[in-house]
Amino acid sequence: MQLIGLLRSPFVRRVAISLKYYGIPFEHYPLSAFGEGYPILSAINPVAKLPTLVLDNGDILMDSGLILEYFESQVPVIQKLLPMTANDLASHLKVIGLAMMGADKTVQLAYETQRRPEDKQYGEWIERLTQQIKGAFNALDSEVANNSDWLMGEAISQAAISTAVAWSFNQYALPNVLDKQDFPNLVQFTQSLESLPNFIDTPIE
Ligand SMILES: N[C@@H](CCC(=O)N[C@@H](CS)C(=O)NCC(=O)O)C(=O)O
Known part of the structure; x- marks a missing residue:
């Protein structure tokens, strides 16, 4: 699994920090959405948005809220970062x-x-x-x-x-x-x- 984006992006950074709290390993690919990064990112994600998450099965997720929702739904209660009530x-x-x-x-x-x-x-x-x-x-x-x-x-x-x-x-x-x-x-x-x-x-x- 690969998390794409520079950590100067608050959206990329909150996903990276959250994955560490969840205890979910990932590879970080620090790519910019601009300049030389743009054509590379566009080839992975047609919208060229960061963060982009490439799952092991090849699915592409984007938007930090949606990415976090995906993981929040999978982790055991003790590791959840959102309350349940x-x-x-x-x-x-x-x-x-x-x-x-x-x-x-x-x-x-x-x-x-x-x-x-x-x-x-x-x-x-x-x-x-x-x-x-x-x-x-x-x-x-x-x-x-x-x-x-x-x-x-x-x-x-x-x-x-x-x-x-x-x-x-x-x-x-x-x-x-x-x-x-x-x-x-x-x-x-x-x-x-x-x-x-x-x-x-x-x-x-
Ligand atoms: N709501 C999105 C915002 C993501 C966002 O705006 N990312 C910026 C980088 S900080 C980006 O992709 N900029 C390039 C663009 O909008 O074309 C999220 O939570 O992931």
Whole structure:
């Protein structure tokens, strides 16, 4: 089984970290979706999206949520990263949604400001993305402050992994958009997760 994509992608990174917590071995192929990586990726996945997961039977999965759903359904209860009761699941999915949208909007803003030529950039779109990013991470900071059991609980959760991965990515990709001082809970929480072995072993690069 091969996980394709650079670990600087929050979607690739959360899958890689989760697979390590699940105890599922995989080969990592650090390919970019751009430049020289694009034709190689397109030949594997017609949509050229990352992450792309190639299963041992040759099936191709994409979208980090769908990839994680596939594995979450297979692992024993003790290794699951999502809770099983409806109320707990809803509160974890709420947090994961905020984290993934924060990451998604960060990607969009990075593409808009770092890939599109400056004279073709769209100011209103940049402003909208910036507000959406602030909205997502402000809400996540409050979630961390409220310190519900999704933080770590008895074991690490997908909500915790996705929150830390999304915040680390935002700071890596767009270090000047959000002021760290406005997100003290996220900063502290992410620091504690980034010091765990499975995070250290899966660095943004
Ligand atoms: N919702 C998707 C988002 C994946 C995504 O946007 N990946 C980016 C890399 S960070 C990508 O494939 N970019 C190339 C493209 O969109 O064409 C997921 O969770 O996997």
